[in-house]
Amino acid sequence: MATAATVPEKTNYLNADYGIKSWLLTTDHKRIALLYLASITAFFFLGGFFAMLIRLELLTPAGDLLQADTYNKVFSMHGIIMVFFFLIPSVPAVLGNFLVPMMVGAKDLAFPRINLLSWYIYILGGCITLYAMITGGVDTGWTFYTPFSTTFSNTNVVLAAVGVFINGFSSIFTGLNFIVTIHRMRAPGLTWNRLPLFLWSNYAAAVIMVLGTPVVAITLLLVAFERLFHFGIFNAQLGGDPLLFQHLFWFYSHPAVYIMILPGMGVISEVICCFSRKRVFGYDFVALASIGIAVLGFLVWAHHMFVAGISLYAALVFSILTMFVAIPSAIKVFNWTATMYKGSIRLDTPMLYAIGFIGLFTIGGLTGVFLAALGIDVHVTDTYFIVAHFHYVMVGGMVMAYMCGLHFWWPKISGKMYPEFWSKISALLVFIGFNLTFFPQFIVGYLGMPRRYHAYPPEYQVLNVLSTAGASVLAVGYLLPMIYFAWSLKYGPDAGNNPWRAAGLEWQTSSPPPTFNFDETPVVTTEAYNYDEIDNQPQEAEVV
Amino acid sequence: MSHTDPRSLQTHDTGESVELPHSHGPTTKMFIAVWIALLVATGLTVLIASIDLGALSAPIALTIATIKAVLVILFFMEIKYQTKMTMTVLLSAFFFLGLLLCLTMADYISRAWNATF
Amino acid sequence: MNQDAHKQRPLTIHDKDGLRPNMWQNLPLFPERASTIAGHVDALFLFLVAITIFFTLLVAALIVVFAIRYRKDRQPQAQQIHGSMALEITWTVIPLAITMVIFVWGAAIYFMESRPPKDAMEIYAVGKQWMWKFQHVEGPREINTLHVPIDRDVRLIMTSQDVIHDVFVPAFRVKADVLPGRYTSIWFRATKPGRYHLFCAEYCGTQHSGMIGEVVVMDQAEYAAWTQSGADGSLASTGEKYFQHYGCATCHRADMAGRGPNLVGVFGKPQLLEDGRTVSADETYVRESILNPGAKIVGGYKNIMPTFEGQIDEDGLIALVQYVKALGNGTANVPVPVANPDAAPYPVAPKPEPQMAKPDNNTPTQQTAPAAPTKKQGPTAPSGK
């Protein structure tokens, strides 16, 4: 497909080998990233299908499309699939897997075989969860709260919990691989303070994966044991404390939010710098903010439990700690904004997504402060206000960042360009559709509509209809990239090695990269985002 | 460092690559000594358990357990002979485990205080 | 009017006229404010909304301005800036200061919400899949509807028979989880007569969204009349019957001669335990002492009381708790021991008795509850009638 006939077609990771086996047994981090991309996309659209069912059901207040039980299963499966099988692995397992070794200038991750194993574990966990879904579903919500999950639910709780438990190891292995790779395999000259911010944020997320995931793993296992053997660990009827489950669950599941958002923040840092042609404003602060978020993230979990019956004093402690975690996020937002100041800004698709991210994340983050404020949390927790807030952070933040990253690195991944016009349309649709979907939920939440309601009082209907309308726009916005990415694989123009003239080691190799990434080990001599130097060089990169 | 394999290239300026102190590595004699110490500690803790020490019995048992764990980690797991990084990794685990225990207990201990104040 | 299941849900305060609800009929954008706490919550909420709008607009405006002003056409070459310590400190310290203000403000409201005034009237609530049972101290019981007087502090003492539920009254801005195995509470002071939504806000299974009801705020005189008519004896008197029935009076005698502590004047006072600890004799303590007598033994007594775990349901426990409470403030009859305590050395677990009369529908206001469950689990006390 090489357009320049003078350049012989280079062997790259995509054409180095053919056949199913060459993919299923690969240890190449780039191929594993693509395996993840395919499976995660499948889960994303499955979770999205459930989301559409939820929105359709809520078009009318009466609860007439699905039965109550079915609806409960639908939102539970939506949550379980989106959280554990899409959001948590998305940026790390796809973009991180593809980019971390290249960004550090290595041939592969530290443990390539464990990397492949992590994908198989992900698939195994996914299959078990899908099996649980097909054979009756699960209706506990993604939070598996006891004693409902241990004693009262009549659905496949054990299977679903085991699926999530197994999937956890995939996350652990990815995190472990990233930490070791970033510590030990950096190219000569790539010191910590020259590290691209994408690596910093993935490193921070990896720390959370390694430290947090095992706790939720054992917690879900205890739930499964309790259900199977009628042990009394979390069941109040047997003298247990349901709040202990919540403590253990949120010890992981709150930091898990940062597993989702931190790598996304890394993507945004890369893209903002590239399309502003500038060094990042306040590198040290942005990098340390990632670590700060990761550590502080472990100190705030009980803000999910302010009305759950924890002590007054514990609530105070967790409230103030939660306030602190707002600070590093604020630092990031301000530094990104400042990076654009006096830049030379181009609004290509990745930049549109990045800007969208900053806006939506700002709203998502600030509404998080509402929930940290004890007096307000009492009113809005467990309502649609919460639903709106975390969708602003996860969909408005994380998914925007994921789309941003896909558009930014697609030329590197595939070697092809996607149609700019359609990608801009899709970015716009996602932004508009997202706000239309989730902004009304803030209002309906403050009005008092509880989450996980199959039927609701009629005066909430208008806002719910708006939300459903937005969701359909959002769906189109997410389907479009599927089409044009697939199209670009065959018909897209060759992207060249560095279409954005971006900094970073990953852009110094060919597109798609060769199997071992670099023909010779790169040596780093400057700090990250040296756009002044790049822009002052002759533009050889434009030649394909 | 004469490696040509870029995968094993280590940055020089990170200060993480510490020369292994091969000169005074662990010896069989030391392993036996640690083993004896562990057995003695086990005997001790069983012995102490039969004495009524009231509130002190749990802390003492846990202190002995910690001494045993440290012995195993330092000598059998050879963390004494590893890079500082390994120690940092291990200590971070205990730090975050401590956070889990302390912050969870903060809730349980202070529940009784709700009524007061 | 159509009597479909979903239409039976309580009407909102807006559709008293009984019209079929229309999607466009009312589009509230801000919830009714009907308690003393609501104003405080709304004030902080609006302050936070203002902050959110300010910072979102600030960031958005900066991005738009930069994107236009420094677009590639106008600014072909970026001007490199590494950072600014002054700016970093500014946008660290200012958000920190703002969040600390929010923390203190929010905590102050939370303290207000968590601490019921001392003389608040008490109503018991029991959640079960999927209904709310309310028990007024004066006697009336109701399902999915809660009548409360206006301008009085009301404290709900709540527990669950099965999973975690959550009482949520948006118009009052109060919410608390209702847990199995212990009591939690919320309090409010209604300021506006009317009918308000009562939601279960913690996901509790199939009919979670059907576990809703309404709070009816009445004039105080009206409320007093309501509690009198149709009531069959106070909760404490029901509790007294339980007390006699289960043979509690055998040991818990008022004359200090029983095997168990005298319960007169105990409630609300600190109790010195056998192991030296002191606990406050609150609802949770009384409940625990019935179900798990060995947990906290009062100093000077032996652990001889059998457990009543699995024998008394939450409604019965509430009645007993209220009776002990009434013994505490001297508003109940002191327990009368059986004639010959030695003849009944230990209270024995009673056999199930005929059903206690269900809360009937001849209370002054209309019941909006779904059909009450027909089968009552477990042994029950003799009918109060």
Add this chain to the structure above:
Amino acid sequence: MDQQHETATMGMWLFLVTEIMFFGGMFCAYLVYRYNYFTAWDVGSQHMEIKWGAINTVVLICSSLTMVLAVHAAKLGNKKMIVFFLFLTILLGAAFLGIKAVEYTNHWNAGEVPGLNWHPSELGNADPRHVAIFFSLYFCMTGMHALHMVIGIGLLTWLLIRAQKGDFTSEYNSPVEMTGLYWHFVDVVWIYLFPLLYLVSHHHHS
């Protein structure tokens, strides 16, 4: 050799970090309930047979010694000694599991298995439900530990086969060393489980 080795070591230690947190969840539950239901914990631990616990502790400590000697032998490339010490370690590991099985059987016969066979005797002042939590946690914690032992024995067997084939030399012995780290970790977990489950307030008995 050292670069690769250090990378593997770091990876293994990170994995052990996840293991610490994994068991940490159960230790957290233990702590909370011990605080809440002190009497039940007292009573529960008196139903443990300190004899078996102590013997198992000794067995595990011995297996740690043989493991470390196997690693040592691997570093020296002494095939015969590797095989010998690995074999000994497996044997000790199996002995541990055997004793654990005896204990489990005793608990079963005494009706001390919550949910499945629960009619314990001599609970004193304690609420039987709370003692049931103690036993639930006991079985979860020791069960998870035993599962780790089983996995460890599996790994050791695999090492044994490879050692027999002469796979390990003074240059290449990372698998032995990494499995050793894992084995010692499992030992450390037991070192804590023993006092927490068996020894707490055992003085009442003696």
